[in-house]
Amino acid sequence: MFVTLRPVAARRPRLVDPRIDSAAVARTFIAPSILSADFARLADAARAVEGNADQLHVDVMDYHFVPNLTFGAGTVEALRKYTSLPLDCHLMIEDPDRWAPLYAEAGAYSVTVHAEAVHDLVRTPKTIRSLGARVGLAVRPGTPFEQYESILDRFDMFLVMTVEPGFGGQSFLYDMLPKVKAVRQMLDRRGLALWLQVDGGVNEDTIEQCAEAGADVFVAGSAVYGADDPGAAIEALREQARRARTGG
Numbered sequence: 001m002f003v004t005l006r007p008v009a010a011r012r013p014r015l016v017d018p019r020i021d022s023a024a025v026a027r028t029f030i031a032p033s034i035l036s037a038d039f040a041r042l043a044d045a046a047r048a049v050e051g052n053a054d055q056l057h058v059d060v061m062d063y064h065f066v067p068n069l070t071f072g073a074g075t076v077e078a079l080r081k082y083t084s085l086p087l088d089c090h091l092m093i094e095d096p097d098r099w100a101p102l103y104a105e106a107g108a109y110s111v112t113v114h115a116e117a118v119h120d121l122v123r124t125p126k127t128i129r130s131l132g133a134r135v136g137l138a139v140r141p142g143t144p145f146e147q148y149e150s151i152l153d154r155f156d157m158f159l160v161m162t163v164e165p166g167f168g169g170q171s172f173l174y175d176m177l178p179k180v181k182a183v184r185q186m187l188d189r190r191g192l193a194l195w196l197q198v199d200g201g202v203n204e205d206t207i208e209q210c211a212e213a214g215a216d217v218f219v220a221g222s223a224v225y226g227a228d229d230p231g232a233a234i235e236a237l238r239e240q241a242r243r244a245r246t247g248g
């Protein structure tokens with residue numbers, strides 16, 4: 001086994017305690033995606049955003065759920081040693097029920113599974129939480145969210161994909177904005193403290209509309225790692241989103 005079991009729960013306190021957090025608290029997190037970084041220099045990519053990012057987004061792909069292949073749990077465990085940033089693992093893989101726990105054991109702060117791939121909506125989120133990680137549920141652009149409304153208390157984050165998963169650098173799907181807004185309204189109506197993440201094509205031209213729609217965690221790949229100064233790009237994105245969220 002390449003993954004070492006360890007008491008992750010004791011080591012990694014949650015950034016925000018869901019018991020005291022509420023939808024009324026304006027949180028604005030920027031999570032740069034290392035999918036847009038140099039794969040041969042991942043530790044450097046983490047270091048480049050260490051003082052600015054709120055989390056580091058790790059896109060996990062398996063050549064099956066999406067036509068691309070990226071990082072195993074071993075990569076997460078290795079990266080863990082080079083950054084103190086919370087690692088937000090987005091699993092675009094088949095059979096996440098089987099593989100997601102390995103990412104939690106490897107030191108992920110948060111593990112997100114896709115609704116289209118997960119089989120056990122009871123046991124899988126429970127297992128991930130029991131390993132000390134937050135757990136997220138993601139939907140592809142064509143997947144409605146309404147069918148998951150009644151089970152969202154098993155999750156800590158909901159991810160609305162704003163591109164088809166698989167590759168960085170795609171154009172933002174504006175059609176997803178009403179979906180983000182509808183999810184935010186549903187979470188607020190139900191009093192659920194889940195974070196609402198958007199991922200894909202989020203940049204200086206689109207982040208404000210995402211924030212206005214109610215997103216509070218923003219994944220940005222090319223907008224951060226394609227910039228001359230990734231840290232400054234993060235600060236500018238957060239400021240744009242914060243102003244759009246709070247209306248000032």
Ligand code: DX5
Binds near residue numbers: 033165169220
């Ligand atoms: C797409 C990934 C995204 C991607 C975002 O499958 O889930 O996280 O890296 O990259 P940009 O911001 O370039 O669209």
Ligand code: ZN
Binds near residue numbers: 033057090219
């Ligand atoms: Zn992602």
